[in-house]
Amino acid sequence: MIEALRRAAEQEMLRDPRVWVLGEDVARGGLFGQYRGFLERFGPERVVSTPISESTIMGAGLGAALVGTRPIIEMRIFDFAMCAMDELVNQIAKVRYMFGGQGRASVVVRMPHGIWRNSAAQHSQMLEAWFAHLPGVVVVAPSTPADAAGLLVAAIRSDDPVLFFDPKDLFGETGEVADPIGPIPFGTARRVRHGEAVTVVTWSAAAREVARAAEALASEGIEADVLDLRTIWPWDEEAVVASLARTRRLLVVHEAVEVGGFGAEVVARVVSRLGPGALRAVRRLGAPRVPVPFSPPLEAALRVTEEKVAAALRAVAAV
Amino acid sequence: MNGTGGNVGRAIALLRTMRRIRAFEEAALAGHAAGEIPGPLHVSIGQEAVAAGVCAALRHDDRITSNHRGHGHALAKGAKPAPMMHELYGRAGGYCGGKGGSMHIADFSVGMLGANGVVAGGIPIAVGAAQGLRLLGSDAIVACFFGDGAINRGPFLEGLNWAALFRLPVLFVCEDNGVAAFTRAESVTAGGGVAARAEAIGVPARMVDGNDALAVLDAAEALVAEIRRGGGPRLLHARTFRLMGHTSTDPAAWRDASEVAAARAREPIARLEAWLAANGIEAAALAAIAAEAEAEMAAARREALAAPWPDPSSAYADVQDIGAHIPMLAP
Numbered sequence: 001m002i003e004a005l006r007r008a009a010e011q012e013m014l015r016d017p018r019v020w021v022l023g024e025d026v027a028r029g030g031l032f033g034q035y036r037g038f039l040e041r042f043g044p045e046r047v048v049s050t051p052i053s054e055s056t057i058m059g060a061g062l063g064a065a066l067v068g069t070r071p072i073i074e075m076r077i078f079d080f081a082m083c084a085m086d087e088l089v090n091q092i093a094k095v096r097y098m099f100g101g102q103g104r105a106s107v108v109v110r111m112p113h114g115i116w117r118n119s120a121a122q123h124s125q126m127l128e129a130w131f132a133h134l135p136g137v138v139v140v141a142p143s144t145p146a147d148a149a150g151l152l153v154a155a156i157r158s159d160d161p162v163l164f165f166d167p168k169d170l171f172g173e174t175g176e177v178a179d180p181i182g183p184i185p186f187g188t189a190r191r192v193r194h195g196e197a198v199t200v201v202t203w204s205a206a207a208r209e210v211a212r213a214a215e216a217l218a219s220e221g222i223e224a225d226v227l228d229l230r231t232i233w234p235w236d237e238e239a240v241v242a243s244l245a246r247t248r249r250l251l252v253v254h255e256a257v258e259v260g261g262f263g264a265e266v267v268a269r270v271v272s273r274l275g276p277g278a279l280r281a282v283r284r285l286g287a288p289r290v291p292v293p294f295s296p297p298l299e300a301a302l303r304v305t306e307e308k309v310a311a312a313l314r315a316v317a318a319v
Numbered sequence: 320m321n322g323t324g325g326n327v328g329r330a331i332a333l334l335r336t337m338r339r340i341r342a343f344e345e346a347a348l349a350g351h352a353a354g355e356i357p358g359p360l361h362v363s364i365g366q367e368a369v370a371a372g373v374c375a376a377l378r379h380d381d382r383i384t385s386n387h388r389g390h391g392h393a394l395a396k397g398a399k400p401a402p403m404m405h406e407l408y409g410r411a412g413g414y415c416g417g418k419g420g421s422m423h424i425a426d427f428s429v430g431m432l433g434a435n436g437v438v439a440g441g442i443p444i445a446v447g448a449a450q451g452l453r454l455l456g457s458d459a460i461v462a463c464f465f466g467d468g469a470i471n472r473g474p475f476l477e478g479l480n481w482a483a484l485f486r487l488p489v490l491f492v493c494e495d496n497g498v499a500a501f502t503r504a505e506s507v508t509a510g511g512g513v514a515a516r517a518e519a520i521g522v523p524a525r526m527v528d529g530n531d532a533l534a535v536l537d538a539a540e541a542l543v544a545e546i547r548r549g550g551g552p553r554l555l556h557a558r559t560f561r562l563m564g565h566t567s568t569d570p571a572a573w574r575d576a577s578e579v580a581a582a583r584a585r586e587p588i589a590r591l592e593a594w595l596a597a598n599g600i601e602a603a604a605l606a607a608i609a610a611e612a613e614a615e616m617a618a619a620r621r622e623a624l625a626a627p628w629p630d631p632s633s634a635y636a637d638v639q640d641i642g643a644h645i646p647m648l649a650p
Binding site: 055056060069090100102137138160 | 382384413414415416418423425427432433435436437442443444445446447448449450452453454457461473474477478481484636637638639641642
C-alpha cells in the first residue's frame with residue numbers, strides 16, 4: 001500500500017505544479033517512505049521538510065492554500081495532529097464558510113492512524129468519528145492499496161479540505177493498482193464480498209479483520225454482505241440501506257472505541273430511515289473505551305480481531 | 320513626532336486612513352449600543368496609527384492576516400466600509416454574507432486574508448501564505464498583525480522560527496497595546512518581550528512608537544524593503560494604547576483614570592493633526608478630513624441598518640461541496 005500511496009501523490013504532483021507537500025521528514029521520504037524520491041524529483045520548494053511545529057505545518061498549509069497552492073499537509077501520525085487542532089478545526093474547516101466563500105482550504109491533511117507495532121496510547125488512536133462531526137471537511141479512511149491510491153488522487157484534486165487517514169497497520173498490504181491511478185468518488189462504498197445473511201459495514205484497519213472473518217464464516221454457511229465505506233464523510237448510506245433490504249441484519253465494525261464511534265451514526269441513520277422494526281438485529285463492534293496499551297497481550301486484548309468479528313457475526317446471524 | 324522621511328502629503332494620507340478607521344469604529348460602537356449590531360465587538364480606537372502606517376507601506380498584491388481587533392487593518396488595506404459594516408450588522412451584502420461578523424472580516428480582493436477569532440491564529444496562515452506566494456513565483460509579501468497577548472502562544476514561536484528558517488517574506492507586526500484581554504501583558508510575559516524573542520530566533524526586530532503614524536510608516540517601509548530584497552522576515556514592535564475596553568461592553572474600569580487620561584494625550588490622531596498644523600495645514604482642512612470620514616461611516620451605518628437580512632437558506636451554503644447533497648445538511 002505504501003507504494004500505491006507514493007505513486008498516487010507522485011502522479012498528482014507531476015500533474016499539477018501547485019501541489020506540494022510539507023511535514024516532518026518528507027524530504028527524507030517520510031516516516032513510512034510514502035514520499036520516497038520526491039525531493040530528487042520535485043525539489044526542496046515542493047517537498048518541504050519542516051520543524052516539529054504541528055500548528056504551523058497545519059496552519060501554513062492553509063495559508064498557502066489561500067493564495068492558490070494545493071498543499072499536502074503531512075502530520076506524520078494522527079496523534080500529532082492533536083497539536084494542531086486550532087488550525088484544523090477552527091481555521092481549515094471554517095475559512096470558506098466564515099468568509100462567505102471568499103477562500104477555499106484546498107488541502108489534504110494526511111494523518112496515518114490506528115494501532116501499529118505496539119506504539120502505545122499516543123501513537124495508536126483512531127478518532128475519525130470526531131471529524132465526521134466537524135462540518136466543512138471530507139473524511140477518508142481506506143483499507144486497500146487501490147482504494148488508498150484512488151482516494152488520495154481524489155483528495156488532492158478536491159477543492160474541499162480532505163482529512164486522509166492512512167491506515168498504518170495496512171501499509172504492507174498488497175494488491176493491484178491501476179496506472180494511471182484514477183480518482184475514486186467520495187461517498188461510494190466498496191463491496192468486499194456479497195452475501196445474504198448479515199450486512200457488515202466497516203472501514204480502515206478493521207476492514208481486513210472483517211474480510212478474513214467473513215471468508216471463514218462462509219464455510220459455516222454464514223454469507224456476510226461486507227461493505228467497506230472507504231469514506232465516512234460523506235458515507236454511502238444508500239449502499240448500506242440497499243444491502244439491509246436483503247439481509248435485515250446489521251453489524252458495524254471499526255477499530256476505534258465503540259462508544260460514540262462513527263458506527264453509532266451508521267446505526268442511528270439506518271434505523272431512523274428504515275423504522276425501528278425493520279431490522280432483525282443491529283450490533284456494533286469496536287474497541288472498549290480504554291486507551292491503547294503498550295504490552296502485546298494487553299494491546300491484543302483490546303483490539304478488534306478476526307475472532308471477535310467472527311463471534312459478532314455468528315451472534316447477529318443467529319437472531 | 321520624529322517625522323524623518325515624512326512629508327505633509329504622506330501625513331495627510333495617513334490621517335485620512337486613521338480618521339476613517341476611528342469613524343468606522345465609533346459608528347460601530349454607536350450601532351452596538353443601539354442594539355443594531357449583535358455579538359462581540361472589539362475596537363482598536365487609539366491604535367489606528369499601526370494599521371495605517373504598516374498598510375501604507377504595502378502593495379495592493381501584498382497580503383495581510385489580522386486578529387479579532389481587525390477593522391483598522393481591513394480598512395487600511397483597502398476594504399470598503401459599507402460591506403464591512405453590513406457584515407458587522409449581519410446583513411446580506413456583508414463581506415462574508417453575514418456568516419463572519421466583526422471577528423471574521425475578510426476581503427481577499429484587496430489581500431486581506433481574514434481577521435481571526437483565535438489569538439495568534441493568523442500567524443501560521445501568514446507564513447504559509449508567504450511560502451505559497453514564493454512557490455507561485457510572486458514577490459508579494461505578507462504582513463501579519465497580532466497583539467502582545469499572542470506572543471505567549473506556541474504558534475508565535477513556531478511561526479517566527481519557520482519564517483526565519485525558510486527566509487519567508489513576512490512582516491510580523493506586534494501591535495502592543497499592553498493588555499491581553501483584561502490582563503496586563505507585562506504580568507503574564509516573562510523575559511524581554513516580543514523583540515527579544517524575535518531576535519533570539521533570528522528575526523531582526525525594530526521597535527517603534529505605535530502612536531506616531533509617520534514613524535510607523537518609516538519603519539514599515541524600511542522593513543518591507545529589506546523583506547522584498549529577500550532578506551527574510553522582520554518584526555515590527557509597535558507600542559500603542561487601547562483606549563477602550565477589550566470588547567464594546569467592557570468599560571475597562573480596572574484601569575487608573577490618570578493612565579487613560581495620559582494615554583489620550585498621546586493618542587495618534589491628535590498627534591498627527593498637531594504635526595500637520597505645525598507644518599502649515601489649516602485647522603479647517605483637518606476638520607474637513609474628519610467630517611468626510613464621519614459622513615462616510617454614518618452612511619455605511621445607515622445602509623447597513625436598512626439592508627435586508629441574509630436569506631436563511633444561505634446558512635447552508637459554502638460549507639463543503641462534497642456531500643452537500645446529504646439530507647441532514649439541508650433545512
